[in-house]
Amino acid sequence: MNSASNQREVYLKAADGFLDRASAHVEAGDLEAAGSLILKALDQERRAGVVGPQVLQLIKPRS
Numbered sequence: 001m002n003s004a005s006n007q008r009e010v011y012l013k014a015a016d017g018f019l020d021r022a023s024a025h026v027e028a029g030d031l032e033a034a035g036s037l038i039l040k041a042l043d044q045e046r047r048a049g050v051v052g053p054q055v056l057q058l059i060k061p062r063s
Contacts, residue, residue: 011048
């Protein structure tokens with residue numbers, strides 16, 4: 001489980017990095033680059049949210 005929390009931290013730090021870079025691009029007036037970086041940050045946050053064991057079809061429907 002420790003590995004999952006480490007991977008989650010890696011994704012969240014990457015997201016923070018993308019957001020910091022996006023902020024710098026906004027200040028410079030480059031909105032297209034900022035938008036692209038924001039999308040990358042959101043992808044990293046999404047990945048952080050799904051790290052860990054995945055349980056699919058654990059409960060079977062009654063026949």
